[in-house]
Amino acid sequence: MTDKKISQPKYLFGLDSFGDIAVDTKGQPLTYAASIRQVVKEAVLADTLGVDIIALGEHHRSEYAISSPETVLAGIATKTKNIKLASGVTVLSSDDPVRVFERFATLDALSNGRAQVILGRGSFTESFPLFGYDLQDYELLFEEKIDLFSKLLSEQPVTWEGKTRAALDKADVFPKTESGRLETMVGVGGSPQSIVRAAAYGFPVVLAIIGGSPDRFKPYVELYQRAAREFGHEEHPLGMHSPGYIADTDAQAIKEAFPRFKKAMDAVGLSRGWQPMTRDHFMNEVKNGSMYVGSPETVAQKIARAMKVVGVNRFDLVYGFGPVTAEARLHMVELYATKVIPRVRELLAEAS
Amino acid sequence: MLSPIRRIGILGAGKLGITLAQLALKAGYEVIIAGSTHPGKIALSIEVLTPGAVAASADEVASQADIIILALPLGKFKELPKQALGGKLVIDAMNHWWEIDGDREIIVGPHRSSSESVQEYLATSRLVKAFNHMGYHDLHDEHKPSMAEGRKAIAVAADNPEDVKAVSDVIDTLGFDPLYIGGLSEGRRLEPGTKAFGANVPADQLVRLITP
Ligand SMILES: NC(=O)c1ccc[n+]([C@@H]2O[C@H](COP(=O)([O-])OP(=O)(O)OC[C@H]3O[C@@H](n4cnc5c(N)ncnc54)[C@H](OP(=O)(O)O)[C@@H]3O)[C@@H](O)[C@H]2O)c1
Secondary structure: OOHHHHOOOOOEEEEEEOOEOOEOOOOOEOOHHHHHHHHHHHHHHHHHOOOOEEEEOOOOOOOEOOOOHHHHHHHHHOOOOOOEEEEOOEEHHHOOHHHHHHHHHHHHHHOOOOEEEEEEOOOOOOHHHHOOOOHHHHHHHHHHHHHHHHHHOOOOOEEEOOOOOOOEEEEOOOOOOOOOOOEEEEEEOOOHHHHHHHHHHOOOEEEEOOOOOHHHHHHHHHHHHHHHHHOOOOOOOOEEEEEEEEOOOHHHHHHHHHHHHHHHHHHHHHHHOOOOOOHHHHHHHHHHOOOEEEOHHHHHHHHHHHHHHHOOOEEEEEOOOOOOEHHHHHHHHHHHHHHHHHHHHHHHHHHO | OOOOOOEEEEEOOOHHHHHHHHHHHHOOOEEEEEOOOOOHHHHHHHHHHOOOOEEOOHHHHHHHOOEEEEOOOHHHHHHOOHHHHOOOEEEEOOOOOHHHHOOHHHHHOOOOOHHHHHHHHOOOOEEEEOOOOOOHHHHHHHOOOOOOOOOOEEEEEOOOHHHHHHHHHHHHHHOOEEEEEEOHHHHHHHOOOOOOOOOOOOHHHHHHHHOO
8 A cells, every 4th residue: 555545535426316306296297407507506515514525427318318517516615615526427539628627627726626527428319419529430529538538637738649530739728727637447247348448648537337246347457457557557546336226124125216316217128129127137236236315324335345356446336327316316415425435344353 | 060169259358259158268268359449458457357368450350269159239230351251150149228329220221130130231141149138147146057957948940950059058058058049030039129138137037038
């Protein structure tokens, strides 16, 4: 352990949301606008209760209210003190790196240095036709844009040339950050090449583990570290994010989560040609896989186990998946902050 | 007589390709694998994630392996080394995924299974469809020894009985029960949108998902 690492907390815990449309007590969906304001409320509570990070995803689909995470994060920024404000993820392929930098540098200013960009390819590609990009260029777009973005992070004039956007000649981009470097990570699914690419740029990685046993990602951590060493970059600790649902008891959590997860998963499945989620599948994910559903104790045990096995120092819980009431969402934030996180820290301390 | 299968080739070093390479190594096969470009690009991933496998070019994989598994995006099938794959036994594990591949009709045409289009392109290869319907993490987590309780099944579609036999043996050795469902055109019943797509179930249940 180096001195550098001791100065920061050893483990980090985040809450992630895609801005799912919440429902009222009668099961009626809130408006998009109200769902966004709900997330702001939750982030403020999470900040008060000491959660380390709030990460908001970018989606362009009817089930989700957040398409512009940094705008919502800016709203959160001026109402909070300590919580880190992350995107999860910013779909860089269909965005402009210069604009992404400008927007997050602005967020960084509003939040006194709490902005964190998590770049990714995203698991959806709705943004491609929406912004006029061709799916054929999927690989090239990400390659080039991550390259340009990494240059912009120097906060020095940038000269760059590629096929997917206009060239830049000593372009100076504003605002500059106070720290001199915008915190940037890369969100990765199961693709090994994405891990190697992130390591090549020296970006830390958050693994999106959304199904199956987390154990299979353990070698990815080694892959990242090996690659970072080979490229001569720091071997940053990795993070992971997975979906979950916390209620007072296991029975209540399972009862409430199943229909809601099912609704959210089936909506995605419809466009991908997979079958509706069965109870067996759900229960298998809860028991052995990557759905962190249950009482605070159950969820804490599962998180601590996964963090140990995979070897990460950050865990983000994707909460409020599917049509969850505003009350249940807030309660989940509270349980996560006041019961789950302290318990996971305890379990990890016992283990080490 | 077919020669025994010792070396499995894999085209595509992504989620599925790496997972199948891991299963094949565990089962005692030699593995040779290629990504979209030169082997150097995947060398480190292969060394760490599938120690023992050899990273090579697509041409080398096609010419040196006894059987080749296609684990690349379907939209890229016309980049396959057709010549080197000539006469070879080839497993098509590819699916149409609109988010990556775009419009299905444009890449495989209407009214036929995607595997038939791939077979038409790889005209002299012996194509068998298998390993397409189960998610890669289920493949990773669910492989079990022969006769194990609750062992999961992988459907196989191909026209030539000898090829079906050879691929069924590989499926069994990798840890799953093979389930023959008919000729290559029947592969349609395993594609995205069907009941069998995504299936992670034993053979008796898979049969029911496949029967219309
Ligand atoms: N993921 C699953 O659970 C699953 C399950 C069953 C079937 N499948 C099917 O398996 C295929 C691969 O899926 P995936 O999820 O593994 O995708 P993936 O993680 O994106 O990996 C695709 C791989 O194919 C490589 N590739 C691209 N063009 C190639 C070419 N011309 N020759 C050789 N390799 C090439 C890519 O290399 P670069 O990285 O260099 O581009 C990458 O290594 C798809 O057809 C999919 O439908 C997937």
